[in-house]
Amino acid sequence: AGASFDLELDEDTSDALRALSRKHGTTLYMTLLAAWSALAARLAGQEEVVIGTPVANRARVELEPLIGFFVNTLALRIDVSGEPSTAELLARVRATALAAQAHNDVPFQQVVEAVKPPRSRAHTPLYQVAFVMQNTPDGTLHLPQMEIEPILPDTTSAQIDLWWSATETGERIECSVVFAKALFDADTIERWIGHWEVLLRGMIADDAQALSRLPLLTPAQREDAVHA
Numbered sequence: 001a002g003a004s005f006d007l008e009l010d011e012d013t014s015d016a017l018r019a020l021s022r023k024h025g026t027t028l029y030m031t032l033l034a035a036w037s038a039l040a041a042r043l044a045g046q047e048e049v050v051i052g053t054p055v056a057n058r059a060r061v062e063l064e065p066l067i068g069f070f071v072n073t074l075a076l077r078i079d080v081s082g083e084p085s086t087a088e089l090l091a092r093v094r095a096t097a098l099a100a101q102a103h104n105d106v107p108f109q110q111v112v113e114a115v116k117p118p119r120s121r122a123h124t125p126l127y128q129v130a131f132v133m134q135n136t137p138d139g140t141l142h143l144p145q146m147e148i149e150p151i152l153p154d155t156t157s158a159q160i161d162l163w164w165s166a167t168e169t170g171e172r173i174e175c176s177v178v179f180a181k182a183l184f185d186a187d188t189i190e191r192w193i194g195h196w197e198v199l200l201r202g203m204i205a206d207d208a209q210a211l212s213r214l215p216l217l218t219p220a221q222r223e224d225a226v227h228a
Contacts, residue, residue, distance in 0.1 A: 001181045002158025005189045007197065009173040016204045017173065024090045024207070028173075029133035032166050034086075034093040035203060036131050037078040038211045039196050047081035052127035052160070055104045073108040074100045075126040086207040086214075129162040194218065 009017070021031045033051065040049045057063075057070040076096055080089060112125045119125060141148055158180040166175045179189050195216040202214035217225065 002156040002178050003181050003186060003189075004156050004176055004178045005186065005193060006177075007175045007193050008169075009175070009197070009200070011171045013197075013201065013204070014168075014171060014173045017200065020086075020090075020204055020207065024087060024094075026090050026094050027133075028168070029135075029166075030093050030097055031090060032133065032173075033076070033097070033131050034078075034089045035196060035200050036164055037093065038080060038089060039192070039199055039216075040129060041078075041080040042212065042216070043192065043195075047079070049078050049080070049129075050127045051076045051078060052124070052130040053100075054130070054132055055101070057104055059104070072104055072106075073130075074104060075108070075111065076100055080211070083210040083212055085210055086203040089211060090207075124160055128160055129164065130160055131164045132166075134165055134167040194221070 017031055018028060021028050024031075026034075033053070037049050037051055040051070041047065053074050053076055055072050055074055057072040063070060076093075078096060079092055084092065115126065117125045156178060158178050161180050161183055163178040164175070165178075166173055168174075175193070177189055177193060198216055198218055199211075199214055202209070203211070206214075215222075
């Protein structure tokens with residue numbers, strides 16, 4: 001059983017994130033992934049996190065017109081040790097993502113079999129959180145003499161603990177988090193999304209500052225924490 005929480009970044013923040021990406025030679029996906037990894041590491045108190053990310057796995061032109069499910073999952077091991085700045089973490093994430101993409105046709109299950117991690121029915125192997133950038137345009141299906149509309153599920157299903165996604169909608173960036181209700185409540189997820197938004201603005205404002213020193217709380221939240 002799952003639930004979801006949504007966030008829309010304003011145009012100024014969205015444009016600033018694109019500019020930050022251009023400055024450091026990263027894609028918007030890599031920049032948002034770096035921010036999510038930095039937040040996950042701080043929340044978990046770890047110097048390394050593993051983020052799952054799906055890939056279309058249609059790199060060959062011959063595969064593009066074929067019908068079928070080619071999607072694969074990459075487990076990205078993100079190193080946030082050593083007090084990296086935004087610039088340093090972006091470089092690490094860029095190198096990690098490009099290295100993983102070079103091997104994106106290796107089936108995820110084959111990686112699991114090679115690594116042989118301890119298995120549990122409580123979570124997926126290798127990663128428990130994921131990040132995806134939805135940048136594939138939605139196609140509209142037209143059939144003669146038929147009206148077509150999507151059927152949306154009545155309930156939200158959480159395939160993993162946390163599924164973080166981002167989409168460019170016009171000039172803005174829209175984000176959504178699907179979470180397992182057995183593990184998290186809505187207030188926690190809302191608070192974490194707020195932390196992520198504050199962290200993003202800190203990364204934009206000072207890309208040389210250590211990420212561990214960037215704020216997670218808004219001024220109002222800090223005031224509440226002080227007087228709590």
